[in-house]
Amino acid sequence: MAEFFSTYLPSWLAQLVTGLIQCVILLHVPLVGAMFFVWVERKAAARIQDRLGPTRVGGMFGWLQLLADGLKLLTKEDLRPQEADAMLFRLAPYVGFCASFTVFLALPFSDGWVVQWLDVGVFFILAVLGLEVFGVILAGWASASKWSLFGAMREAAQVVSYEVPLGMCVVVPVMIAGTMDLVAIGRMQEGLFTNWFIFHDPFTFVIFFVYFTCGIASVNRAPFDLAEAESELVAGFHTEYSGFRWLIFYMAEYGSMFIVSGLAAILFFGGWNGPIPLADLLGLTDANGELAGYLGRFLGMLNFVFKSVLGVTVMIWVRWTVPRLRIDQVMTMCLKYCTPIAAVMFLGATLWTYTFPGGVTGLRGTPYGTVRGVSAQRVELSDLTPATEDAEGAAGEGSDNKPAEEHAGDVAAAAADGEAAAASTPSGPLSIATFASSRARSR
Amino acid sequence: MATQTGTAFADDPRIIEYDVRTDEMLINMGPQHPSTHGVLRLVLRTDGEIVSEAVPHIGYLHRCAEKIGENLAPRQFVPYTDRMDYLAGMNMNLGWALAVEKLMNLEIPEKAKHLRVIIAEMNRIASHLVGMGTYGLDLGSFSPFLYAFREREKILDLFEEACGARLTYSYLTVGGATHDLPATWLEKCEAFLDQLLPVITEYHTLLTTNAIFVRRAANIGVMSAATAIDFGCTGPVLRGSGVDQDLRRDGEQWYTEMYDGYAFEVIVEKDGHYPKDHEYPAIPKTAVLGDCWHRFYVRMLEVIQSIDLVRQAIDRYRTATGSHCVPVKLNQKLPKGEAYLETECPKGQMGFFIVSRGEAIPWRVRARSSCFSNLSVTHELCRGCLLADVPAIVGSLDIVMGEIDR
Amino acid sequence: MMQFLAQPVGAAHYLLVGAVLFVCGVICMTTKRNALGVLMGIELVLNGANVNFIAFSQPALRADRGLALGLDGQVVAIFVIVLAAAEAAVALAIVLNFYNNHGTVDVDEADELKG
Amino acid sequence: MDAINWHTFFFLLFSLVACAFAIAVVLSSNIVRMAFYLILSLAATSGLFFLAGADFVGAMQLMIYVGGTLVLLIFGVMLTNQGPYTMLKSRGDSWLLGVVAGVGLLALLTYTALGVRDWMGPTEEQLAETQLAFAQPSATATPIGNALLGIRVDKLNGGNEPDAQQQVLQGGMSGYLLPFEIVSVHLLVVLIGAAHLARTKKRSDTRST
Known part of the structure; x- marks a missing residue:
């Protein structure tokens, strides 16, 4: 696109325009997504409650309801309490929304379809998702309302606590994959659905449910929606908000819901890989031309979106079914159940991958599944000398001046420091697989 | 968050156990608050999440109902009773009508009595359904509220057919009822009851036995039988504390004769189980007699009991003799004297006191509100609970502000 | 401005940012009377130092590539972050204790060790 | 331009x-x-x-x-x-002290930062390489993880000759296993220490509160 614009504009302006267009497109993913989820929520809630939900706006099924709602909210008066800290009160919704929106930068929608391909994708997503709480706390504090403050402090306590088990749960698939790169993790789960990490071992199976519980808690959905518990705190942290700013909070919430279930889809349910490798069976791969590869990825994106929407739907379902927990019960749940279970499962998964490095069934080609475009190599202590030979290939031109992270070598190099390895695992294999990928971007 | 508990070292006031120095916070819960069941205002004194004091402030819905009653003929006052406990208007009508009849010593036909049982028990079901639904709402579960209202709508449909109104009925009046039941009303009512019974089982799955619900309600707001009696609590709140008291059995003859010959047991816990709980979920281990869960459960079981009573009443009504009312003129002089009668309303024992000087219009009218007494215990129950427990406790008392403020 | 935008930045530019953060932190530490403000100053100082480590770790930011810290710079930055977190935890506990004992977070009040 | x-x-x-x-x-x-x-x-x-x-x-x-x-x-x-x-408003004298010290420090740091020519950025010849x-x-996560375990992948890749690599292997790779362990123990100590400092205490409160 930049090339197209550069025929009319100076190149820097062309690049700027291209970037802005892409930003706007990306911005629409959470926005339209939030619209869709609000509609889904209203319809699902209505069905659960024996109602019809919106039926009129937009012809059938009220699918334009949120647009109407949004227009209504935009025309509402933007209220601010007299005592409020004006600047923070105005900024707080955007802080939350920015955090939620930024995560979409690192979330791959299909094989290689990611805005910013990060080597630390999982880490980045968890970190940025954790920043959403700032918006809530600032909103609660700046409102100068006791109910808002209650909501903010509850949110703070809850999010800080739940980040621990959430992180532990996420670490398990990362450990199995050996990388924090979400694209690589997704690629490892190619093939049949048995390759999905949730079926990798019993521990990942359990930990998915822990993850989902913690995920619901970290995005403040019922039964963990203490920060906005309407029967206790009026509306919690957004009691004093109206109109557009309130809408922003709402969008951030739905964005986070999508992110949490999207992350679950990638980490546990194969991401964009369907239960059967349909794209491969239909020949929609890069090998059959660019268009076929594009179509295959598009199919993958549908897969991913479907799985994420399914996760969001489950959250909606849970919300309209169960009562809300109390603050001490939420903390008990986190500290007494989720954290220990996650820790034990983490240990179990570690031992499992150590005991069955190639998986129990041995169906996977490489120790950690087939990885397209990423070569994995398992290095054991006895391979120390050959490993140096492999490393030879990695030494590309100009490597004298570049550290390893700059290397575009396609061979993984890993070796063990003799002393360290001997200290940790005297006789067993030292499973360090490094993925230095050619990273030919398939976008 | 902070706790400031000095109880362990109460003998030495200088030794305090603390975590962080914190100030107490005064919070107004209501009168505009989603879970105060109307316009109740609770002033909470909280230390972080812990509530050290909860003082109810009432009077936002005061409409001088009693004073109005002193300026109207008893039959004209019936619509005002509707507006007391607006969720159980029929029971209010009945209480007032019975009190006036007691003053007038007016016997009403057998058919009218059975009709009154049908209508009163149906309204009890409706009221308890609302109580159940709003309790779910108080605990953060929205769906049971709408399920309960769905069933209540059907009762309101039946009432509408009988008297033309859906909320303020003025149906049961001095001397009986304003109209007889329409032609196919009984069949429709029976069909509704047949359909309601399995639905109640679903509510038990959704709420009564739900793990989170049990955690939120069991062992919360525990009220001993002694406390309940001290504060004058009545109705399900009293029975939830294990006191065997139900005016339909224990009340005055003037009231209980309506229920003469009906088979029913008072819903109260005896030896760890309830009379009609054989097909319903067992009491959870964490539940303590007198807690929110028990109060809720008593209401749920009373719905079953009322279904049973309505069925019996329908059978009797079909074979009963007489008319649906005895006509009472609007300007009929009341005998000199006074009468007080309490009836078992869904929320508790509602009493009407009426003093006459021999005129058509009573000289004094007073109402004894059940919710007023039930609410008075809030302060006692909320001491030291968490903020989230306040709606749980107030909700389990099932109050209606219209009745408290009158 | 446009001239600057066309040029690649070097480690020195990063160092300038680090210096500003560092100096802000130092001023924060000296001027703030609120103990939490002092803590924020410390965070800024450590952060400024981290910027330097990262700047020096990247060989592409400088002409003498071979002298870049490489991975070492990043690892040290990680240790700084981790230790800053640890420092904040202990410091907050101390502030809490100070607050409990003195009923204030004004560090000027902490003069009991003065001879 | x-x-x-x-x-x-x-x-x-x-x-x-x-x-x-x-x-x-x-x-x-x-x-x-x-x-x-x-x-x-x-x-x-x-x-x-x-x-x-x-x-x-x-x-x-x-x-x-x-x-x-x-x-x-x-x-x-x-x-x-x-x-x-x-x-809590800052005092005037601390402002003076802070600003004087700060400005001096900033001048020193700026002088140092701008003093080395090589730090000003890549040269014209290195431009293309830098862009690349x-x-x-x-991909820094794996090398850092390995470095914390004591394995310096970057150093192994550093030399072209197998001899150099052998040298690295035998001479130790200056990994960060020991600091890593120290930091982890340190964190544990801090965790316990902070919890101890901030925990609920019982004490005789002689002052009137």
């Missing part, structure tokens, strides 16, 4: 945000606002880290540093309801 070096552009963006909010932290006296500015400053700094190719450190900065500031913010919020501690280096996504 029709080419923008986007690395420079974003460097300018992030560094302006980081510096502006750092100054705002100094100038503000409301503790919650200070925490908010600090968060923005730290987040912008993490952007600088990402820009400099240190992805892992950047993410870590977001997670730990900014997350740690969250606790500061919460403390600020908690203290704010206590009346006068929101706004920043165009590739940096």
Whole structure:
């Protein structure tokens, strides 16, 4: 696109325009997504409650309801309490929304379809998702309302606590994959659905449910929606908000819901890989031309979106079914159940991958599944000398001046420091697989 | 968050156990608050999440109902009773009508009595359904509220057919009822009851036995039988504390004769189980007699009991003799004297006191509100609970502000 | 401005940012009377130092590539972050204790060790 | 002039945000606002880290540093309801001292930073190579993880000759296993220590409260 614009504009302006267009497109993913989820929520809630939900706006099924709602909210008066800290009160919704929106930068929608391909994708997503709480706390504090403050402090306590088990749960698939790169993790789960990490071992199976519980808690959905518990705190942290700013909070919430279930889809349910490798069976791969590869990825994106929407739907379902927990019960749940279970499962998964490095069934080609475009190599202590030979290939031109992270070598190099390895695992294999990928971007 | 508990070292006031120095916070819960069941205002004194004091402030819905009653003929006052406990208007009508009849010593036909049982028990079901639904709402579960209202709508449909109104009925009046039941009303009512019974089982799955619900309600707001009696609590709140008291059995003859010959047991816990709980979920281990869960459960079981009573009443009504009312003129002089009668309303024992000087219009009218007494215990129950427990406790008392403020 | 935008930045530019953060932190530490403000100053100082480590770790930011810290710079930055977190935890506990004992977070009040 | 070096552009963006909010932290006296500015400053700094190719450190900065500031913010919020501690105005003499020391320090640091020619950026010949280096996504997580386990993948790749690699292997790779272990024990100690310091205490309160 930049090339197209550069025929009319100076190149820097062309690049700027291209970037802005892409930003706007990306911005629409959470926005339209939030619209869709609000509609889904209203319809699902209505069905659960024996109602019809919106039926009129937009012809059938009220699918334009949120647009109407949004227009209504935009025309509402933007209220601010007299005592409020004006600047923070105005900024707080955007802080939350920015955090939620930024995560979409690192979330791959299909094989290689990611805005910013990060080597630390999982880490980045968890970190940025954790920043959403700032918006809530600032909103609660700046409102100068006791109910808002209650909501903010509850949110703070809850999010800080739940980040621990959430992180532990996420670490398990990362450990199995050996990388924090979400694209690589997704690629490892190619093939049949048995390759999905949730079926990798019993521990990942359990930990998915822990993850989902913690995920619901970290995005403040019922039964963990203490920060906005309407029967206790009026509306919690957004009691004093109206109109557009309130809408922003709402969008951030739905964005986070999508992110949490999207992350679950990638980490546990194969991401964009369907239960059967349909794209491969239909020949929609890069090998059959660019268009076929594009179509295959598009199919993958549908897969991913479907799985994420399914996760969001489950959250909606849970919300309209169960009562809300109390603050001490939420903390008990986190500290007494989720954290220990996650820790034990983490240990179990570690031992499992150590005991069955190639998986129990041995169906996977490489120790950690087939990885397209990423070569994995398992290095054991006895391979120390050959490993140096492999490393030879990695030494590309100009490597004298570049550290390893700059290397575009396609061979993984890993070796063990003799002393360290001997200290940790005297006789067993030292499973360090490094993925230095050619990273030919398939976008 | 902070706790400031000095109880362990109460003998030495200088030794305090603390975590962080914190100030107490005064919070107004209501009168505009989603879970105060109307316009109740609770002033909470909280230390972080812990509530050290909860003082109810009432009077936002005061409409001088009693004073109005002193300026109207008893039959004209019936619509005002509707507006007391607006969720159980029929029971209010009945209480007032019975009190006036007691003053007038007016016997009403057998058919009218059975009709009154049908209508009163149906309204009890409706009221308890609302109580159940709003309790779910108080605990953060929205769906049971709408399920309960769905069933209540059907009762309101039946009432509408009988008297033309859906909320303020003025149906049961001095001397009986304003109209007889329409032609196919009984069949429709029976069909509704047949359909309601399995639905109640679903509510038990959704709420009564739900793990989170049990955690939120069991062992919360525990009220001993002694406390309940001290504060004058009545109705399900009293029975939830294990006191065997139900005016339909224990009340005055003037009231209980309506229920003469009906088979029913008072819903109260005896030896760890309830009379009609054989097909319903067992009491959870964490539940303590007198807690929110028990109060809720008593209401749920009373719905079953009322279904049973309505069925019996329908059978009797079909074979009963007489008319649906005895006509009472609007300007009929009341005998000199006074009468007080309490009836078992869904929320508790509602009493009407009426003093006459021999005129058509009573000289004094007073109402004894059940919710007023039930609410008075809030302060006692909320001491030291968490903020989230306040709606749980107030909700389990099932109050209606219209009745408290009158 | 446009001239600057066309040029690649070097480690020195990063160092300038680090210096500003560092100096802000130092001023924060000296001027703030609120103990939490002092803590924020410390965070800024450590952060400024981290910027330097990262700047020096990247060989592409400088002409003498071979002298870049490489991975070492990043690892040290990680240790700084981790230790800053640890420092904040202990410091907050101390502030809490100070607050409990003195009923204030004004560090000027902490003069009991003065001879 | 029709080419923008986007690395420079974003460097300018992030560094302006980081510096502006750092100054705002100094100038503000409301503790919650200070925490908010600090968060923005730290987040912008993490952007600088990402820009400099240190992805892992950047993410870590977001997670730990900014997350740690969250606790500061919460403390600020908690203290704010206590009346006068929101706004503790700094004294004039401390301002004088701080600004004098700060400006001196800044001058020194600026002089040092700009003093080395090689630090001013890549030379003209290195320009293309630099563009290439920043165009590739940096994969730092695995090397850092290995380095913390004592395995320096980058050093192994450093030499072309097998001899050099053998030398590295035999001479030790200066990994970070020991510091890593020390830090982990340190964190544990800090965790226990902070919990001990902040835990509920019983004491004789002689002052009137």
